[in-house]
Amino acid sequence: MSRIDFSGVPTEGLAQSKVIEAACDAFTRQGYVILDNIVPQDTIRSLHAEFAERYGDQIRDRETAHSLEVGGRRFMIPLHFSGGLGAKEIFANPHVIAVVRMILEEDAIIDAFGAILSLSGAESQHIHHDGPILFNSEISRLLPAYALTFGLPLVEMNDISGTTALWPGSHRRGSYAGTEPERPTIPLGSGFLWDYRTYHSGMPNRSDHVRPMVYATYARNWWQDPVNFRKETLQRLVFEPGFLQSVPEDLRSLFAHVRSAA
Ligand SMILES: O=C(O)CCC(=O)C(=O)O
Known part of the structure; x- marks a missing residue:
């Protein structure tokens, strides 16, 4: 089990900290890492309520122009980059970003x-990985990660x-044959990262309720998910004009691909 507990870990000086190194090591070895206590539990509870209010009408058992059946x-x-769900504490959680930048370099983007x-x-x-391996080549398995998914559940995952x-x-x-998976419990306030491979x-x-999990795809700045957004009406990043200008300077590079495309 690779879990790193961030309770009491200050957000200053994280980039050089042993705890971030440990998280990156676990991620590199296992292909995923669980990050415990990265968001206060009360924040998750209020995000859950916000989710029900803003996105409740999207909880339906059919794909629409703006959703993808997975x-x-x-x-x-x-998710829109606004309100609590679209706040920088979520899309650029300091603990997560420190790990992401150590794995994918400082100029990693949010795809x-x-x-x-x-x-x-x-x-x-179905058992899957999130995208094709680079160049469809065996060498790709030996390479460092080029993209990863961050998951932050709004209810405990159990x-x-x-x-x-x-x-x-x-x-x-490059295979899951012959191995047992881990099925980690992810409590409120914890999240996890997994390699795209x-x-x-x-x-x-089995519960009576929807289980929403916020996700973000982070990637090296030359990479774009080639499979999950083939449908033109499905948007990768949704924000109002002016949002990019409101992003703090130290996080702007997450959106460098968007600004240069504009
Ligand atoms: O719902 C989950 O637990 C995982 C979803 C997922 O892996 C995906 O849609 O790619």
Whole structure:
């Protein structure tokens, strides 16, 4: 199990800290790492309420122009960069960004931001990795990560609500055959990161409620997810004019690809 506890870890000087190094080591070895206590639990509770209010109408068992079905009763939707859900503490959580920048370099970008909704009654998701390996070449498995997914559940992920099963080392082996996944409980306020190459699968949601998980895709600045946004109406990043100017200077590089495209 690779879990790093961030409770009591100050956000100043994180980039050079041993705890970030430990998280990166675990991520590199296993292909994922769980980051405990990165957001106060009360914040997650209020984000959950905000989610129900702002996105409740998107909790439906059918794909729309603005959503993507990613499994039976499981959908991906974009989240707007506004309110608590779109705050920098979420899309650029200081602990997460320190790990992301150590893994993907200082100029890592945010390629997509949204939520994955696993509806009550969702079955096990197909086992998959989030995108194709580079050049479709075996060499790609030996390389450092080029993209990763951050997941921040708005309800505890456990045997009832359904966690995400992750196959340790599968990013290097290129296969999940013959190995058992980890099925970590992710409490409120904790999140996890997995390499785009790591095999994983959403577990059944046996609860009576939707299980929303905020996600962000971070990547090296030359990379763009080539498979999950083929549908033109599905947006990777959604914000109002003026949002980019409001992003603090030290986080602007996350959006460098957007600004240069503008
Ligand atoms: O719902 C989950 O637990 C995982 C979802 C996921 O991995 C995906 O949609 O790519």
